[in-house]
Amino acid sequence: MDFSNNEIEHVISTVNNIEKEIAKHMVGQKELVRQVVICILAGGNALLEGVPGLGKTRLVKTIGKVLGLQFSRIQFTPDLMPADVVGTNIITRSMEAEGMFRFQPGPVFSNIVLADEINRATPKTQSALLEAMQEQTVTVGNNTYELPQPFFVLATQNPIEMEGTYPLPEAQMDRFLFKLTVPFPTIDELTQIVTLTTGNKEESLNIVSNGQEIIWMRSVAREIPMAKPVLDYSMKIIMATHPDSKFAPPIAKKYIRFGSSPRGAQAIVSAARIRAILEGRYNVAFDDIKYVAYPALRHRFFLNFEGVSDGIATDQIIGEILDFVE
Amino acid sequence: MKDYSINSIYKSVRPLKNRMHAERAAKIFILALAVASAASMILSLVALFYPVPFLINKIAWIFSGAFAIALVAAFFSRPGNLVVLKTADALGLCERLITAYEFRNENSPIALIQRKDAQLEAERFNYKEMYRIRFPGKPALIAGGLLILTIVLFSIPTRFREEAVKAENLAREIKNQTEKLNAIKEELNESSKLSTEEIDEIKKKIEGLLKELKKAGSAEEALKAVSRSQNELVELMERERLESNLSKLFENIEPIAEALASEEKLSGSDINELKQKLKQLLNQIANSGNEERQKLSDAIAGAAQNMKGNQALSNILEALAKALATGNSMMMDQQLSELLSSLSSVEGSQGQLDDETLGKIVDALKEARLQIAQLSRDDTxxxxxxxxxxxxxxxxxxxxxxxxxxxxxxxxxxxxxxxxxxxxxxxxxxxxxxxxxxxxxxxxxxxxxxxxxxxxxxxxxxxxxxxxxxxxxxxxxxxxxxxxxxxxxxxxxxxxxxxxxxxxxxxxxxxxxxxxxxxxxxxxxxxxxxxxxxxxxxxxxxxxxxxxxxxxxxxxxxxxxxxxxx
Known part of the structure; x- marks a missing residue:
């Protein structure tokens, strides 16, 4: 594709505008917003993890509005069925012989799907999202339906209230490009949040982008060159998450049960490209890799019993891997 | 239009390259200093327990060698372009340069834009600020410590140090004497009084001596070598002297014989007989075996019988004949000397050695022996x-x-x-x-x-x-x-x-x-x-x-x- 400085600048300004608009409704959480935007531009799904009340749902709704995309929300509960997510065939009122059953699309047929408290649904229902997240299609009966583009799922889950939940299976976790941890706001941010949400003055949001632009920005990002040493570095990071690998640091050998899949490498590289653009560069740097390594990997490897019992955080292991790999 | 090629990027990072080179050179020199100091320290330590002649010279050589090697190494330690690019990236250019290097042959729009961005950033970069030349303090400290230790060890007096000084003096003296011998060897070529064979023989002996002097590890060995050569040359000189005296005898015999004939009324046949016999003596002296020597002895004895008019000369000739019969070269030489002296006193000439060069060599060897012996005189x-x-x-x-x-x-x-x-x-x-x-x-x-x-x-x-x-x-x-x-x-x-x-x-x-x-x-x-x-x-x-x-x-x-x- 034809490329010029303008394209990059346009991407940067668009992202800045998106972040500005989001900031109207989201106090603080700038890093989280930046990571969500990176995830969307990289064409991935994000899992937001945080205690209730931190604005996860609000963030996703705001993003949907700002991007001018069709937005739908699914509140995951234990009795939620797959058909409630993907849709189902229903009987129509018209008595046409062959058109008696008609496919009724579920909430997944949107550009942005908010899967709220995804870990509360049964694995069966959770699995209903697998095809949508990876293939961006839905199969009901014998028919496969394509989802609107761009499509991405922003799921949330509560890490502390584990009773009556169904932890996401590894296969589904792997479908998320990023797993983002929503931090607790600072006291100033908390003050602003309270002021903003308890009054009547809430600024209206402007739509600063659209689906086509997001798809275009994705293609621009794919053009960003990556030097071989940088690419090698990202591959070594993935290898280092495997306890049997020669690149693995001692902590990884000790606490990791399974390492990252190749999707982890794809996630790092594609996200690093977006990050490079947002930093105003035309190349991917080691810093980009390091930056995206945490959200891209923290849900892709699994700790062994020793790691869980020792209370080892995956971010801690990632940090050591980044320091260890040259 | 400005060229944004990889070469222009290389130029942009040249200041960094120079700074890296300077830092490497400093490290190399300090390292060389440390190594040389360590080697010198070991040498000084060894010198405390074993005589090491010319210690200061050896240390100087070590440092000179280390400096020379460091100089060459520093020259060739200029960092390569790739290393410089990576360093610049690590300093804050965020892999712009290495990416430009990787895609240097691509002309896609994004590659061109990336190279331009890389070069502009490289030109803007403050290398002086970002890359400070670090002096290798720790190695310098080690080198300094070793150097001080070397000086301390060097200044400790031991008996081995004194022995080393003696060995140094010996080596110097051997060198001096070698130079003198070489000079004499050169002079030999100009000597017209010696035959080519003689010169070759003397040269061979001198060369043999030079070799032995070179190998000599002590004054004792040097003395042995010099003494041996001196003996050989003295022997040679005596042989020369014998031949020379016989020659002179022949030269002098004619006028003396004539004089004797006029005084003692010897007949012409007597003179001729004497001459004839001496000629035989000279001719046969070169290849004188036992039998020939006996014949010569008889001939001279015959001449002595004919010299009845001059009793002294006759006695000398008789003694010469006897010496010749026994084959004792020393005795022969002595008798010939006396004969010559006797003849020369009549003739008014002195029997000096023709070959001054040979005598000079022997004198030189004597002097060498004297000098070397002096070196080992005071101590064991x-x-x-x-x-x-x-x-x-x-x-x-x-x-x-x-x-x-x-x-x-x-x-x-x-x-x-x-x-x-x-x-x-x-x-x-x-x-x-x-x-x-x-x-x-x-x-x-x-x-x-x-x-x-x-x-x-x-x-x-x-x-x-x-x-x-x-x-x-x-x-x-x-x-x-x-x-x-x-x-x-x-x-x-x-x-x-x-x-x-x-x-x-x-x-x-x-x-x-x-x-x-x-x-x-x-x-x-x-x-x-x-x-x-x-x-x-x-x-x-x-x-x-x-x-x-x-x-x-x-x-x-x-x-x-x-x-x-x-």
Whole structure:
């Protein structure tokens, strides 16, 4: 594709505008917003993890509005069925012989799907999202339906209230490009949040982008060159998450049960490209890799019993891997 | 339009490259200093327990070498472009340069934009601020510490240091003498008085001496080499002198004979006869074997008979004939000298040596020997000297063991002492020059056999197998004729040729008679039992060692030797 400085600048300004608009409704959480935007531009799904009340749902709704995309929300509960997510065939009122059953699309047929408290649904229902997240299609009966583009799922889950939940299976976790941890706001941010949400003055949001632009920005990002040493570095990071690998640091050998899949490498590289653009560069740097390594990997490897019992955080292991790999 | 190629990026990062080069060079120099300091420290440490001559020179060489290597290494340590690009990226250019390098051959729009961005950032970058040249403090500290340690070790005085100083002086002296010998060697080429063969022979000897001097590890060895060469050259000079004297005799004989004829009314046939016989003498002197010598002797005896008018000349000629008959070159030379002197006094000319060059060489060797001997005069020679001295002292009845059954160093000293005294004997020309000259040299080992001490004709390695037989219990005096071996072994003195062998008869008294020899230069009839000459030899030796410059160790060996013979 034809490329010029303008394209990059346009991407940067668009992202800045998106972040500005989001900031109207989201106090603080700038890093989280930046990571969500990176995830969307990289064409991935994000899992937001945080205690209730931190604005996860609000963030996703705001993003949907700002991007001018069709937005739908699914509140995951234990009795939620797959058909409630993907849709189902229903009987129509018209008595046409062959058109008696008609496919009724579920909430997944949107550009942005908010899967709220995804870990509360049964694995069966959770699995209903697998095809949508990876293939961006839905199969009901014998028919496969394509989802609107761009499509991405922003799921949330509560890490502390584990009773009556169904932890996401590894296969589904792997479908998320990023797993983002929503931090607790600072006291100033908390003050602003309270002021903003308890009054009547809430600024209206402007739509600063659209689906086509997001798809275009994705293609621009794919053009960003990556030097071989940088690419090698990202591959070594993935290898280092495997306890049997020669690149693995001692902590990884000790606490990791399974390492990252190749999707982890794809996630790092594609996200690093977006990050490079947002930093105003035309190349991917080691810093980009390091930056995206945490959200891209923290849900892709699994700790062994020793790691869980020792209370080892995956971010801690990632940090050591980044320091260890040259 | 500005070119945004990889080469222009290289230019942009040149300041960084220079700074990296400077830092590397500093590291290399400090490292070289540390290594040189460590090596010098080790050398200084070794010098505390072992004599290391020219220590300061060696240390200087180590530092010079290290500096030279560091200089070359620093020159070639300029970092490559790729390394510089990576460094610049690590300093904050965020892999812009390495990406530009990787995609340097691509001309896609994004690659061009990326290169432009990389170059602009590289030009904007403040390398001076971002890349500070770090002085390698720790290695410098280590190098400094080692250097101080080296200086401290170097300044500790030990006896090995003193020995090293002596060895240095010896090496310097050997160098000086080598230069002189080389100069003499050059002069030899210009000498018209010597034949090509003679020059070649002298050159060969000088070269042999130079080689031995080069190999000499101690004053003792150098002295040995010089003395040996001096002996050889003296021998050569004497031969030259003999030939020269005979030549002069021939030159002078005609006018003198004429004069004699006019005075003594000799007939013309007498003169012609004398001339004829002397001509024969000159012609045959070069290839004189025993038989020929006898003929010459007869011829000269005949001439003496015809010189009845001049009794003195006749006597001299008779003595010459006798000397020629015995084959004693020293005696021949003496008689010829007297004859010449006698003739020259009539003629008014002096019998001087024609060959000044040869004499000069001998003088040079004497001086060299003197200088080298002075170096080892004050103290015991390091290394073998102490051992040799101790060995000699321990041998209460050790006349047999001196120089032979002792260790190598002791043996060397024994020979050395013998050589020195041998030279003195030669210089003295007393009595029987040949035997006297060699007695001292043989003295180092002649204690092996009381019966044959005086018979030794070699240059210090004389001996015979009867020694072992005696010590193994074989009774002397059984009048058994035995084959004695190795009376004279030229190879032990660096020469060549077959060893001389002698046969003899042992008597009950322990004395032995020499019967015949193969190749020995000592003629029959000049062998005298040692007890007849012992006192004379001893007093001569004692006088000489007191007056000559000889290392004290060697003096002791000579004294012990004579004491053991009493």
């Amino acid at each position: 020679l390091y290394g073998s000297g102490g051992q040799g001295e101790k060995q000699a002292g321990n041998n209460v009845n050790g006349s047999v063991n001196q120089g032979q059954s002792g260790n190598q160093s002791n043996q060397g000293e024994g020979r050395q002492g013998g050589q020195n005294s041998g030279n003195q004997g030669q210089a003295g020309n007393q009595g029987q020059p040949g035997n006297q000259a060699n007695s001292g040299e043989g003295g180092a080992q002649t204690g092996q056999s009381s019966g044959s001490a005086g018979n030794q004709s070699g240059k210090g390695d004389v001996g015979y197998t009867g020694n072992d037989q005696e010590s193994s219990g074989k009774q002397p005096g059984n009048s058994q004729i035995e084959k004695y071996e190795s009376v004279f072994v030229p190879t032990q003195l660096g020469g060549d040729g077959d060893p001389s062998l002698a046969g003899g008869t042992k008597l009950d008294s322990g004395q032995s008679y020499w019967i015949g020899s193969e190749g020995t230069p000592v003629p029959k009839g000049y062998i005298i039992p040692y007890n007849e000459v012992f006192n004379e030899y001893k007093s001569e030796a004692i006088n000489r060692i007191d007056s000559e410059i000889i290392p004290p160790v060697m003096k002791d060996i000579v004294r012990d030797y004579f004491t053991s013979l009493e």
